[in-house]
Amino acid sequence: MAKTSPQKNSQKLAVPLFGAVFLVVIVAAGIGIARGAQPKSQDAPEAQKILDVQAHMPFQVLIPAYMPRDFIRGDVEIALDDVGPGGEPMIQLSYRTRNGETLFLKEWVPINPEKEILASSRPVETKWGQGWLLRQSESLAALWVDIGPLRASIYSPDAGVISPEELLEMAETLGPASNRQVFSFSLEMPTVREVEPPPPFEVPINEDGIQEITLVVTPGGYSPVRFSVRQGIPVRLIFRQLGQVGCGNVLIFPTDPENTTALTLESASDKKILEFTPSVVGDFHFTCSHQMYRGMMKVVP
Amino acid sequence: MKKKLAILVILILMIGAAFVITTPAEAGVKPTTVVYNIYATDGYIRLVDGTPLYIYGFVGGRKGEPITFMPSYDPISGIQPANVTLAGGAPDPTGGPVIGDELQLQGQAQFPAPVIYATSDDVVEIRLKNLGVYAQPTAPNDPHSIHLHGLDVDAANDGVPETSVGAVPANLCYDGVTSNDCSANGGSAPGAGNVVVYMFHQKQASTYLYHCHQEADIHVQMGMYGALVIYNPGDAARLTGPGRGQGGTIYGFKYDKDYIVMLSEFDVRQHTDEEGTYAPSVETFMDSGGDTITVPVGTDPMTWNVVEYKPQYWMINGLSFPNTIHLDVPGVFNYAQWIEAYPNYDALVTGSVSTTTNPSQQFWKTPGEKVLIRMINIGFETQPMHMHGFHFKILGSDQRAWKWANTITWGKPTPFGFGLEKNTITIGSGETYDIMVDFGQQASNAPQYAPNAADPSSGDFLTMWPGSTFGGVQTRYDPANGNAPVVNTDTGQPVIPDAGDPFNPVTYVGGPAVSQLIPFHNHDDYKATNNGVYPGGMFTMLVILP
Incomplete structure (x- = not known):
């Protein structure tokens, strides 16, 4: 064991060494191939097509840096004759795969952004701020995002192929088609997170030391739908309706865990006033008589 | 050995070819986004007997395609204005007050609502704006919505309460009284002027419908519904919509053309209640002191209660008989004007006994036209619809094929004579049925389907043709005389109408006056009336062409 010639050692090592070198070469080649597929800065294949039509649009047209690999970016179809939901100039880009799967991207500058609404969508977080995500099982996935004044709608009828995360990644990597576009097949997907609801409306205290709030029920629900009051300070709640509200004329309102009051409006112009002093801290959910309309009062210390 | 190798290579090539040939996308047809601009508003129509009726409804159409709408009837002047065509299509909705081209659609609700059609590849965007009440400004300024009836929409995605959007609020101002421009009236109520995009x-591919789901008991009755058809990407009818003589496929069955038969009914009392003119029926009697007392009849309350529902008018595609078979009612109804505004709602089903446009159907029992009828019931009642002269094949219901009843085997559909066939179908509210009529069945008793130009006496079809010396069997109804059959004063027999040229089928397609008719009607026969007058109501015809 003590004496072994180096010569012999090297001979013994020869086979494993060869194997190791072979392995390194394979790995290196693998890395080389992999690096070839890595994102790198270059013109997006459709960039020139976009730049060619840019002059027709009153806003800078954006394209996603990320797009699932199967979509043939260079074959993008561009339509300039569509308009947005409010009649605004709009560009529509259609990307397709060889299998016929389609991805649509529409961009427009809404005149009244708060009045152009995607039905049945839910608010999600995006790096641009709040977005709106619509999913219909595997039939449709759509995401609306506002990038400054520009609104983008990215959607696909092949929701089984494109996940909401991929839609979000495309939305978050939108950028101008000019210069050298970085585009990639990024593998790290963002997480789709729903937006936290805004904080409840804080009811102010008037000069009489009373927290006075007008709660209006409209066909679209309560306004405000969530409000907060301070514990121990008297509250005057004025309840009225606006428009046809069906069962909304009856308000079932818990003032604390033990007591619930029902207020009924007898006509469209009727008003009902409820005065109470919140005694228990917590969230109290109020509803119409059929629980179709719902709202929440938060009592804070 | 070489032989084996060759066979192996051929096998591999064949398997490879099979993969190459199988392409999921229909050749040449690419998925696209189809946009419909739809507005909710109110208006007046006239019923078959001239009764003015206040309605809520939708107006608009496919973006960029010309639309023609029939303006609201004016119940005060008694004038039905001429149709209006918007060459550029329905205007694009604007978020906020009603402005620009939208103004001309206020108070112009169409009944039924425009047919929405697209293919199973398309993404459909419906942009809905609520123009509010206009034809009757004192009516409730309600929100409206579009419910896509029969579409598989994920219920979990109705949104959280803060942002839940389904209904489009009326353009109410915050004072709850005024509407639209609210700059001087306390601002707009929440959501007023929204454009809601339904995607x-x-x-x-099947038959669907859409309707307003706000206060569905009222708004559906008020007329807020229309047909929605999803075609297969290769269907010719995808370019025109239903009722335009184009063919397609459904559940694997090929048809030569398709029709909408959408059933509904009206109780005018609901409409007068929304209009603000509802007068409950009362009875008057003398009490013991000799004073006159007036009380509501039965449970009829002073405001209209929907559980009193008892309709007076029954309709197919918004028309009652005889308007369904293209007959004008002088001074009340002009079919040419109507069909221009409702091009997809022709309720008179025509078909040839001998000519199918689809040769692949020749293996079916007859070479006659296979006509798909897309039945929809959006009324509140259940209707037994009975077809004379045929047994139709039930291909499916509620957007699903009835595969156990009618199968496609080796590419061939179950022929007529096998599978599920009926002549009466009971269709409940909200149901749809896709039924196939084989017009060739009418020729199966006739060895020769079409008349022979060289020998006018040949061809048994002539025995059915009303212009033939055999007399046919047709009667014609006289709208000027309570739709009573027109009687020949010499013979006392029903009049055989002018029959066109028996050897020129084009002249047959003009409508009921020139061909053989077979009734398709509600077999609750009291519903085949117009406010109690027979014939009328839910009643149309099949026209047998040579």
Whole structure:
């Protein structure tokens, strides 16, 4: 064991060494191939097509840096004759795969952004701020995002192929088609997170030391739908309706865990006033008589 | 050995070819986004007997395609204005007050609502704006919505309460009284002036409907509904919509053309209640002191109660008989004007006994036209619809094929004579049925389907043709005389109408006056009336062409 010639050692090592070198070469080649597929800065294949039509649009047209690999970016179809939901100039880009799967991207500058609404969508977080995500099982996935004044709608009828995360990644990597576009097949997907609801409306205290709030029920629900009051300070709640509200004329309102009051409006112009002093801290959910309309009062210390 | 290798290579090539040939996308037809601009508003129509009726409804159409709408009837002047065509299509809705081209659609609700059609590849965007009440400004300024009936929409995605959007609020101001421009009236109520974009993609080519789901008991009765058809990407009818003589496929069955038969009914009392003119029926009697007392009849309350529902008018595609078979009612109804505004709602089903446009159907029992009838019931009642002269094949219901009843085997559909066939179908509210009529069945008793130009006496079809010396069997109804059959004063027999040229089928297609008619009607026969007058109501005809 003590004496072994180096010569012999090297001979013994020869086979494993060869194997190791072979392995390194394979790995290196693998890395080389992999690096070839890595994102790198270059013109997006459709960039020139976009730049060619840019002059027709009153806003800078954006394209996603990320797009699932199967979509043939260079074959993008561009339509300039569509308009947005409010009649605004709009560009529509259609990307397709060889299998016929389609991805649509529409961009427009809404005149009244708060009045152009995607039905049945839910608010999600995006790096641009709040977005709106619509999913219909595997039939449709759509995401609306506002990038400054520009609104983008990215959607696909092949929701089984494109996940909401991929839609979000495309939305978050939108950028101008000019210069050298970085585009990639990024593998790290963002997480789709729903937006936290805004904080409840804080009811102010008037000069009489009373927290006075007008709660209006409209066909679209309560306004405000969530409000907060301070514990121990008297509250005057004025309840009225606006428009046809069906069962909304009856308000079932818990003032604390033990007591619930029902207020009924007898006509469209009727008003009902409820005065109470919140005694228990917590969230109290109020509803119409059929629980179709719902709202929440938060009592804070 | 070489032989074996060759066979192996050929096998591999064949398997490879099979993969190459199988392409999921229909050749040449690419998925696209189809946009419909739809507005909710109110208006007046006239019923078959001239009764003015206040309605809520939708107006608009496919973006960029010309639309023609029939303006609201004016119940005060008694004038039905001429149709209006918007060459550029329905205007694009604007968020906020009603402005620009939208103004001309206020108070112009169409009944039924425009047919929405697309393919199973398309993404459909419906942009809905609520123009509020206009034809009757004192009516409730309600929100409206579009419910896509039969589409598989994920219920979990109705949104959280803070942002839940389904209904489009009326353009009410915050004072609750005024509407639209609210700059001087306390601002707009929440959501007023919204443009709500409904997006969907439906993979199943079939028959659907859409309707307002706000206060559905009232708004559906008021007329807020229309047909929605999803075609297969290769269907010719995808370019025109239903009722335009184009063919397609459904559940694997090929048809030569398709029709909408959408059933509904009206109780005018609901409409007068919304209009603000509802007068409950009362009875008057003398009490013991000799004073006159007036009380509501039965449970009829002073405001209209929907559980009193008892309709007076029954309709197919918004028309009652005889308007369904293209007959004008002088001074009340002009079919040419109507069909221009409702091009997809022709309720008179025509078909040839001998000519199918689809040769692949020749293996079916007859070479006659296979006509798909897309039945929809959006009324509140259940209707037994009975077809004379035929047994139709039930291909499916509620957007699903009835595969156990009628199968496609080796590419061939179950022929007529096998599978599920009926002549009466009971269709409940909200149901749809896709039924196939084989017009060739009418020729199966006739060895020769078409008349022979060289020998006018040949061809048994002539025995059915009303202009033939055999007399046919047709009667014609006289709208000027309570739709009573027109009687020949010499013979006392029903008049055989002018029959066109028996050897020129084009002249047959003009309508009921020139061909053989077979009734398709509600077999609750009291519903085949117009406010109690027979014939009328839910009644149309099949026209047998040579």
